[in-house]
Amino acid sequence: MDFEALFETQLDALRQEGNYRRFANLERQCGRFPRARNHDDDAPAEVTVWCSNDYLGMGQHPVVTERMKEVIDSCGAGAGGTRNISGTNAHHVALERELADLHGKEGALLFTSGYVSNWAALSTLGGRLSDAVILSDELNHASMIEGIRHSRAKKVIWKHNDPEDLDAKLSALPANAPKIVAFESVYSMDGDICPMEEIVEVAEKHGAMTYLDEVHAVGLYGPRGGGVSEERGLAHRITLIEGTLGKAYGVVGGYITGSAALCDFVRSFASGFIFTTALPPAVAAAAQASIAYLKESDAERQAQRQNVARLRAGLDRAGIPHLPNPSHIIPVMIKDPVKCRMIADILMRDYGIYVQPINYPTVPKGTERLRFTPSPWHTDADIDHLINALTVLWKQCAIAHEVA
DSSP, X not given: OOHHHHHHHHHHHHHHHTOOOOOOOEEEOTTSTTEEEEOSTTSOSEEEEOOOSOTTOGGGOHHHHHHHHHHHHHHOSOOOSOIIIIIOOHHHHXXXXXXXXXXXXXXXXXXXXXXXXXXXXXXXXHHHSTTOEEEEETTOOHHHHHHHHHHTOEEEEEOTTOHHHHHHHHHTSOTTSOEEEEEESBOTTTOOBOOHHHHHHHHHHTTOEEEEEOTTTTTTSSTTSOOHHHXXXXXXXXXXXXXXXXXXXXXXOEEEEEOHHHHHHHXXXXXXXXXXXXXXXXXXXXXXXXXXXXXXXXXXHXXXXXXXXXXXXXXXXXXXXXXXXXXXXXXXXXXXXXXXXXXHHHHHHHHOEEOOEEOTTTSOTTOOEEEEOXXXXXXXXXXXXXXXXXXXXXXXXXXXXXXX
């Protein structure tokens, strides 16, 4: 069997469709966010990053980096193993307390990434609760879908952000079946925000557990960065809130928060927690420092919102189509995978602007886009440069000036 030929055949198909992914060889420059050194030959030596999920630049904030270096010096580089054998550290415990406080919950549990926390928690809940049914928003993240699939629980898909459809789907289920309503606050590709209160009310009406993914909202929304659930005063009504340390908090890792019993249940049964090496203590300490800082400082959130509004207004003036939404995510619609890749390449090569094209399977075919995430540290000149570059390319590439 010629396995190499089998691999190449499918890779060639991706290339022909325009969906083959190429990674830019970049090196972030500490203290100069959003600048990065470029190690590819066909683009400027320094570029401006426009698609980072380090939404507030906290990955380079002195409060975070100094804390990480301090704990490396005191604890070393690694955790030493899984937490149940050799890896539990005082910094893990302190971070879990910080996270529980962030969301107003009794407990929290750390994971190595947001993907793992969703996969492990949903697979454990669905798999260990007898006759459980998981009702999943149709646009939920791949990590949630994988967790639900792995649980082997019954799955029901409800229409995106549609409480009425959720109500109908819940009404059709046995009254005594454990029900878990899984949804996100901010959806990362379209940037829309769920009607959270209506979803919670429907779930409460049917006695269902609510499972909320806040990965694109923690640090960014709410007076202390507790996410959309904090901003709307709903965190206390949500059973489990899941989040990440790798986006607005600028480090790496994932977590869940909820009641003490819920967190202990997942800790005791989730293979994705039990059998994997714990986060390095220095990472945990840096994440705790980032969370504590953003609980007190609103300056980064306000500056980011101003830059989001400035970019949106500039795109509107230039007639560049972007999906309207109330979040910090600005999807500029291209709707063609080849053009999407081409525009991204030209922006990098000729303008020193780095943005990664978003193609299938991350988004449906025909909805290809460039996803811009303005940070507090992009300057007015950066924004003007981006808008001018896009204006030129829109004319050159003959792209439609409407979203729909």
